[in-house]
Amino acid sequence: MTHDPMTPSRHALARGLLGGGALFLIWEIAARGFDLPAYILPAVSEILLRFWTARDVLGGAAVYTLGEAFGGYLLGGAVGVALALCVTLVPVLRRVIVPAATAVNSVPIVAFSPLILLWFGMGAGSKVVMVAVAVSFTMFVSALAGFDRVDERSVNLMRSFGASRAAILWKLRLPTALPLILSGMRLSTVRSLIVAIVTEMLGAYGGLGWVIYQAVIVIDFVQVWAAIFVASAASLAFFGFVSFLERRLVFWR
Template identity: 40%
Template structure:
């Protein structure tokens, strides 16, 4: 009973219930619809394969995570910086925002051949694609949040002689933090998606490379192992971001 109370206080019970429903639905669908293993393998088969290929998957996950996190950080910093410049210099928003929307209206996969030519088949091309994809999300959310500061508070600071930069740093950026964090929450799984897709189209290593090679070898079990490994890594990253959110935006 004490252990159950501790799990409840930690918020682990809903996660465990969801996990139980997921496992039951997966295995139940296989049994009910007689799904062959090459279409949908049993979770036990995936676990055994995962254990056997743990070293290979660990190296691939490390490569993918370094690309996704590196691009995520670059994109987030650039997104907040550009949004801040747009608030400080109003004409920049009217000139740069349509360009950003136009660039991101094209599926990110369309830029893969270009980045491979520009940055090569190594990690640099993946960092560029992830930064481009996540930076736009953070930019839009940061721009929205920076405009949420109360006009009266801005006027009050101006009446005391505060500069635009001081108002941005002391008022608008703290007011924008909830919106920025929301953008980061959307961007973190997106960074993994973009990194994996770009690896599938050209990479020396990574989870995307394993998925591509498994597909070529008609190794569906290998595909599922790689996909579930990437999904688990994404969930852990998102959980870490939620924890950071609670520390940074404690007043929200």
Template identity: 45%
Template sequence: MEHKLSLERIVMPIASLLLVFAIWQAAVIVFAFPPYILPRPLDILYNMVTRFHIFWNAALVTFWQVIAGFVAGSIAGVALALVMSLAPRLERTAMPVVVLINCVPPMAFIPLALIWFGLGPNSKIAMAALAVVFPVLYNCLAGLKRVDEGSVNLLRSFGANPLTVLWKLRLPAALPLLVTGLRIGMTRSTIAVIVTEMVGAYSGLGQIIYRSTALLEYLDVWSAVFAASIGSLVLYALLTALDSRLVWWK
């Protein structure tokens, strides 16, 4: 039964993607869309294959920055959530500042990131970390707080200190919401890196999209978008696998 369910989780998404591509291909042929408006998926895939090394190298640049920023932002978000859960006064003091910063779209900080960290990878990693830290912080903190107080009092009655309660009770209870925050953060991290690359970078998928748009090379634009989508799906699948491992009781 479990094998059947895991097979369905793999087959159904692939079948859905193939159906979308088939409808797309048929619509372009039937309605005769100009290639610069909507190219055929087969043409995009052919362009990706024939120029594989270009998109592969660009994807490597983009996604190592995505992963680095995601890891940095996740660590910062979890650390802040843990500290705030142990120090409620600090949470009441710091949370208005956190909310104020989060009210500003992360993309608004791109010019500052480029000025402070330059056109290299540091600015992309910083923007990815900024995009990740808030959803991870909010979800982790909410998970840490949703523990039943009766369970907390029971552990304390056996002599557990706040750190023991945090490790034995609050963290396991927070895992489902934490993984949800990580999934959201991964998506935001990818968007932040690609948009930052479009504004200023030496390489990466975002830079290919920017240059190809300026040169009207529509197949390269779509190929870079496809490469970014494939990379995001792979990272999302890894987080889903992590979810099933960590939150096995679901």
């Protein structure tokens, strides 16, 4: 009898779909049964109908936001891993980089929005920078924890056989750190979209955050919920894609 490695994932997906369906059903019954106004809680059917009628606007906004989030995600991931690598290869830098990164991360990322918007403008560039700042610390901590897991005895052994720094990095440090790096990448997906949307609400020319802000101004709360649904779907898709890559690249787990 062959074992299907995808069965647990399929069961988890089925449970998630059933749970989501039950939640939406209860939501629909409550909204209709209590005749709740849209500004409190619109019915799911109203939200789905608005999603369909405004699909072009919401779809374009989702693509715009995902582009910003993905650009900042890649930039922040590269910066975070590079900083962790510098700290690992040059230990004296740990005393400078780690406190500085912790100090930046201790401030809510939204607090930097006015400055970033002032420096980089209202376009997509400012959102990419904001996402990169948010993602870089998560990736830095994850990558540094991964590099710190390397057994120094293994490093010394490879050096005794004449291995160069590049060879040790490629054959020992990166494979050891890869599981934690990919875990950090997975956790950063949701944060990247949240930061992009919040920054768009503070100032933008497009995107889901801009759609939500405009809908609030005209008191169109069904449109707000439709944009939230699209944002949730985009976040789940992004998270699922990175989780898929993690399972494929770190197959030994």
